[in-house]
Amino acid sequence: MNKPTIRIKDIAQKANVSIGTVDRVLHNRGRVSEEVRVKILQIIEELDYQPNMIARTLGTNRTYRIAALIPDGTIDPYWQESQNGIEKAGKELQIYGVQITQYRFNQHDVQAFIDQATALAQANLDGILVAPVFYRESLPFFEQWHALSIPFVLFNTQIEESNSLSYIGQDAFQSGSLAGKLLHYGQPEGCTFLVAHIAEDIANSAHLLGKEKGFRAYFSQQPALASSYKVISADLKKPGDISFFHQLDRLLDHYPDMKGIFVTTSKAYEIATYLQHTPERNIRLVGYDLLEKNLAFMEEGLIDFIINQNPQGQGYWGIQFLADHLVFKKKVALRKNLPLDIITRENLAYYLEAAQ
Amino acid sequence: MNKPTIRIKDIAQKANVSIGTVDRVLHNRGRVSEEVRVKILQIIEELDYQPNMIARTLGTNRTYRIAALIPDGTIDPYWQESQNGIEKAGKELQIYGVQITQYRFNQHDVQAFIDQATALAQANLDGILVAPVFYRESLPFFEQWHALSIPFVLFNTQIEESNSLSYIGQDAFQSGSLAGKLLHYGQPEGCTFLVAHIAEDIANSAHLLGKEKGFRAYFSQQPALASSYKVISADLKKPGDISFFHQLDRLLDHYPDMKGIFVTTSKAYEIATYLQHTPERNIRLVGYDLLEKNLAFMEEGLIDFIINQNPQGQGYWGIQFLADHLVFKKKVALRKNLPLDIITRENLAYYLEAAQ
DNA sequence: TTGTAAGCGTTATCAG
DNA sequence: CTGATAACGCTTACAA
Secondary structure (H helix, E strand, C coil): CCCCCCCHHHHHHHHCCCHHHHHHHHCCCCCCCHHHHHHHHHHHHHHCCCCCHHHHHHHCCCCEEEEEEEECCCCCHHHHHHHHHHHHHHHHHHHHCEEEEEEEECCCCHHHHHHHHHHHHHHCCCEEEECCCCHHHHHHHHHHHHHCCCCEEEECCCCHHHCCCEEEECCHHHHHHHHHHHHHCCCCCCEEEEEEECCCCHHHCHHHHHHHHHHHHHHHCCHHHHCCEEEEEEECCCCCCHHHHHHHHHHHHHCCCEEEEEECCCCHHHHHHHHHCCCCCCCEEEEECCCHHHHHHHHHCCCCEEEECCHHHHHHHHHHHHHHHHCCCCCCCCEEECCCEEECCCCHHHHHHHCC | CCCCCCCHHHHHHHHCCCHHHHHHHHCCCCCCCHHHHHHHHHHHHHHCCCCCHHHHHHHCCCCEEEEEEEECCCCCHHHHHHHHHHHHHHHHHHHHCEEEEEEEECCCCHHHHHHHHHHHHHHCCCEEEECCCCHHHHHHHHHHHHHCCCCEEEECCCCHHHCCCEEEECCHHHHHHHHHHHHHCCCCCCEEEEEEECCCCHHHCHHHHHHHHHHHHHHHCCHHHHCCEEEEEEECCCCCCHHHHHHHHHHHHHCCCEEEEEECCCCHHHHHHHHHCCCCCCCEEEEECCCHHHHHHHHHCCCCEEEECCHHHHHHHHHHHHHHHHCCCCCCCCEEECCCEEECCCCHHHHHHHCC
């Protein structure tokens, strides 16, 4: 039952060499005769040697410098959560020599992103975690990092052709399908649903469109539903502004059978505010993220379900993956899909609690 | 930004003593003059010394023996998941000297539980993780462990007066309320709901009743609902047997407006099997746990939602808490409520994936 | 191509 | 009461 925990010393003994030699083959440092190399490798195999990582990090007194390139959390609470996750991982990994520096940029300011991404380059980094909210502007940096062979992990927004070590996030398409299910569930008869994008630059944020596709697919893939449910989408600008309300007025007038709205961003509260000041139409609302404002409306019953994108978890796992790669030399998955948590009034508390 | 990571050597220097002395005050081993003790303590405070746990575990070459007392996973896949979680934590903690032995018992055999719990006592343990599925029979062992000052953590089933270090699980009451919400959501008019307990010995499993209470509370706490929804409960025996079907026949005959069934155990598939062989009544079904059989019915649309009790996570965190207490000397929470995950066809994949 | 020895931060033993 | 010192398993010069 209790294996006697075999050390590199044991391997050395069995092979009649010194630990130095074993170490050299362990790390492919060369300068070992092919003959003993094979022999040692075989013994390692046979004994199923597992390096003691904790002794290793103590031995190599090295540190790993990781940069987190991420929107400023003081501007948007969503990103504050990510920062928390990054910090949490940082604390856990500190003893392994992991040092994290956050490079924060204003998410509405492309230049700020470019500036921070440029600033990174000076830092002599071992790894980078990045939330590439600006698609076009991210690409050149990916190339640069790739050329420098600095491993980088993407989170929140996936970009396929990035050469990244991994992507942490959610499946936008499936997330949209889930929203479809939640709006449709228990709906007594056919009706119209609105997919509302409330963002600055939709073209530059592919995952919002992925959500819409998934939402539409939920209905189109089930023949019974395809005929009785209609899905429209709208690009709503300037939330809070009076024009925002007018846009919604027009939509609701035009589709009197509208029974549900799916907000593809974390701004469901903007629609909830509108619905609150409008005659009761019994419209369901599904959106993203556990922001204070959304939670308040969920409490009031104006928002039925929230899908948790788990920004904190995304930051946390992004750092963990980088550490797995850098310090633990583990192979990391090309992609980690975080679960699509369905939040409602009754189970909210435990997701907030888990975020500690 | 980069604190210079202070070591016990630094403290010793600053206090003009040797590291041996510092170590002694760090561990309250005595044999230190009060004068230097205070001085060292003050320096530690001042420099905010954080022991390097990884060096510590290397130094003290000690191991920690933890026992997991848990139902046999080969009998019930639910518990297999818990075993997986325990093993996962075990692997992660191995390098810290944590050794886990699982003591498995047949969950339908009280004597098997007693035998295993008794066997434990021989093992000279540092900690115990237990799923106390037998309420009455667990109590004497809790006392015994408490007397021996062996810290123990409960999971899955809470027992208040146990003196346990912590409890890992879910809030049964809130879980029931959530089920209420899921059955009620979008229900066009008043109806009857059935709370179905499918278990051997309900009196001995308090959390099933907690779920029922929560379910009833969901309706009774909202005056608008209290009048139009009726909740009944039933204790169903011998699933699979013909008598099981008869019980259900009778209930459905008696309550023609029954629109939903909440199964408080993981046996929703038993009801789904019944509904499949019965004229379509459009009855919603909500139950627990991602068992193969449940998932198959969810795929077919017979089960709408499953609440995930996350048996794997329970096992995992149970071990982690014990390790936090034993090896990392961290204070652990008296209770950890795992989130009430809502699973439906559209988000299932990611919960299965996360279980790796 | 190989072996030796010092060092990582901590614990634990043992002599003063 | 106190201070050296070996040990934990591994890395990394450096010497042979």
